[in-house]
Amino acid sequence: MAATLVVGMLCVHLLCFGAMFLLISARLQGKKLGMEVFAVGNFLLGSAYVLQQLGGPPGWDALSVANHTLTLCAPVVYSIGALRFFGRPTPLWRPLITLALAYTAAQVAVQWVLGTAARYALLSGLSALLFLAMAAAVVQGARTFARDLHGEMCLFAVLIGGLCALNAAKFAIILQGGLPALDMGSRFQTVFYLYMSFLATVLAPSIIWLVLRRLTDELRAMAARDPLTQLLNRRGLLEGLEAHFRSRTAGPAHLLIADIDHFKHINDTYGHQVGDAVLCHVADVLKGLIRQGDLASRVGGEEFVLVCLDTDTAGALRLAERARTAIERSNAIVPLGTRPQAPIRCTVTIGLSEGFASAQELDHAMHEADAALYRGKTAGRNRIEQAGSHRVPAAASDSEPSPAPTSPAVP
Structure with missing residues (x-):
């Protein structure tokens, strides 16, 4: 029963x-x-x-x-x-x-x-x-x-x-x-x-x-993510840094700010749809370059932030150069006018901060990297600048981003 x-x-x-x-x-x-x-x-x-x-x-x-x-x-x-x-x-x-x-x-x-x-x-x-x-x-x-x-x-x-x-x-x-x-x-x-x-x-x-x-x-x-590129936003970046530095064995971090050169020219010439495609292309390139555990973020406009964890200045510089070179040598395939697709090549200028050891130092590191980025823009773009020093490696000459409407291959 x-x-x-x-x-x-x-x-x-x-x-x-x-x-x-x-x-x-x-x-x-x-x-x-x-x-x-x-x-x-x-x-x-x-x-x-x-x-x-x-x-x-x-x-x-x-x-x-x-x-x-x-x-x-x-x-x-x-x-x-x-x-x-x-x-x-x-x-x-x-x-x-x-x-x-x-x-x-x-x-x-x-x-x-x-x-x-x-x-x-x-x-x-x-x-x-x-x-x-x-x-x-x-x-x-x-x-x-x-x-x-x-x-x-x-x-x-x-x-x-x-x-x-x-x-x-x-x-x-x-x-x-x-x-x-x-x-x-x-x-x-x-x-x-x-x-x-x-x-x-x-x-x-x-x-x-x-x-x-x-x-x-x-x-x-x-x-915690940018809706366009699916990279971390500033909030996600801060949460990632806090999680990293909670570990007792956490090493120093270095912050890179990468800014797309002449991005306003891309938007004004080809429209915001093409501009968004270029942003997504750069985001994809950066995601493919960083190590597992490193942080990639879009903090606004055409600026991207990479945070290299547990590395020294030389390692951060190597990542910065790989990122600059990869973006310069790749094409963003975008819709262009009445044509279905056309490649656009762009370059970035990168500013690199000094090493830092806590999430509370994020604002200071971003200020350092931003100041270095500004020096790189003034010096001619498509290059890397390190905080507290002069230009790091010379790069290709400054040029406007150019479409290749006659062929989807690399111009």
């Missing part, structure tokens, strides 16, 4: 949270984070328990077959929802229908050959294997693509592992005792469904928590 009451409450819980997941997915108009799939999983499992309540004692009938099919399909649907949550688009309905048809056919075959107890054992055994695979995938995810959710993933692995153990125990009990072992008044069935109820109570709010955390993380990331 206690197990039957728990199953009834579990049905209501699953169906109500399924409706809630569906409402949340409707509000997430673009990126649904798998919520609509989690809703389907809840509806499947809730419907399976409704059929169990309607079907009576274990036996062979259409309700029992449908109950088993829905029960096995539900964790597969939850797995697909998890994949979508982590940004891995995965089809739902075709594999779900294929699985449902295949398992229904398998039930008929097992029932025909081995009997009703074997069909119930089949469900428990396959469920145990499925939950074992899910727990292993969650543990692997905590080490790789979901490291930012390490604590939550470990909790899920433990809970899913409990499901695996209970289904494995049910499989052994059915093999040993047959259908009488599935009596709803037995101690094992009471423990089994109490755990299922506990799991449903914990997992549903946990899924909502993960969605809220992912949305707030994305909002925080958007607030």
